[in-house]
Amino acid sequence: MSPNCRVLVLISGNGSNLQAIIDDCDDHLEAEIVGVVSNKPDAYGLIRAHQSEIDTSCVIVRKDEARSDYDARLKLAIDKYQPDLIVLAGFMRILSDEFVQGFEGRMINIHPSLLPKYTGLNTHQRAIDAKDTEHGASVHFVTPELDSGPIILQAKVPVYDEDTADTLADKVHQQEHAIYPMVVKWFSQNRLQMKDGKAFLDGKALEDMGYAAD
Ligand SMILES: Nc1nc2c(c(=O)[nH]1)N[C@@H](CN(C=O)c1ccc(C(=O)N[C@@H](CCC(=O)O)C(=O)O)cc1)CN2
Ligand SMILES: NCC(=O)N[C@@H]1O[C@H](COP(=O)([O-])[O-])[C@@H](O)[C@H]1O
Numbered sequence: 001m002s003p004n005c006r007v008l009v010l011i012s013g014n015g016s017n018l019q020a021i022i023d024d025c026d027d028h029l030e031a032e033i034v035g036v037v038s039n040k041p042d043a044y045g046l047i048r049a050h051q052s053e054i055d056t057s058c059v060i061v062r063k064d065e066a067r068s069d070y071d072a073r074l075k076l077a078i079d080k081y082q083p084d085l086i087v088l089a090g091f092m093r094i095l096s097d098e099f100v101q102g103f104e105g106r107m108i109n110i111h112p113s114l115l116p117k118y119t120g121l122n123t124h125q126r127a128i129d130a131k132d133t134e135h136g137a138s139v140h141f142v143t144p145e146l147d148s149g150p151i152i153l154q155a156k157v158p159v160y161d162e163d164t165a166d167t168l169a170d171k172v173h174q175q176e177h178a179i180y181p182m183v184v185k186w187f188s189q190n191r192l193q194m195k196d197g198k199a200f201l202d203g204k205a206l207e208d209m210g211y212a213a214d
Pocket of ligand 1 (some may be wrong): 093097109110112144145180
């Protein structure tokens with residue numbers, strides 16, 4: 001997708017992955033972040049977007065609001081930017097099937113585990129509790145089933161006895177900031193597709209290549 005693949009980033013918090021993508025886009029120009037949308041008005045990622053003169057919107061969950069009603073408002077906010085790619089970067093809402101199906105094949109997420117291990121939340125503590133010796137991050141296409149979409153790219157980190165959830169999160173974040181911009185670039189170069197429930201890079205199934213970061 002070029003020139004200038006229009007990227008819309010969804011956040012809920014700090015936005016360090018957003019920052020990594022901002023920095024990479026500044027260097028490579030194939031992709032342009034046209035907007036940042038948050039469900040939390042105090043998300044520091046909104047500050048990061050403002051510092052890079054990127055337009056922002058907030059879609060705040062209303063008390064007792066049905067998930068589908070929230071998602072309908074979120075879609076209206078997203079559609080204003082007419083994105084080619086939607087990037088979930090620490091966006092902490094489970095999205096309804098209808099919403100996801102409207103963007104399938106052009107919505108990606110980064111998850112802090114080596115999927116299919118540890119879908120959901122609190123992944124670092126779960127890896128420590130399970131005495132795993134390795135952990136990591138996964139970039140995947142978003143599908144209705146939570147954190148179960150076709151994996152695109154993974155990066156591994158070692159888990160040591162002295163690790164805490166915080167030290168492990170720091171190691172995972174470093175890897176996330178390396179792999180997520182790479183995947184955004186692949187999509188903007190029109191090299192990345194989702195087909196028949198699988199992720200393909202340059203026409204080759206990524207599952208056959210082991211998803212390993214270089
Ligand atoms: N339909 C899908 N929605 C989302 C996916 C997905 O693959 N399919 N990925 C997630 C991202 N995510 C982990 O990577 C994730 C985000 C949020 C939650 C969750 O339990 N959220 C709760 C609220 C939690 C909170 O407010 O702190 C909820 O929505 O009720 C699990 C996994 C994004 N969405
Ligand atoms: N299940 C979703 C989830 O836990 N995502 C995780 O939230 C963090 C956001 O950090 P950031 O706001 O600094 O990019 C990242 O580590 C990402 O993997």
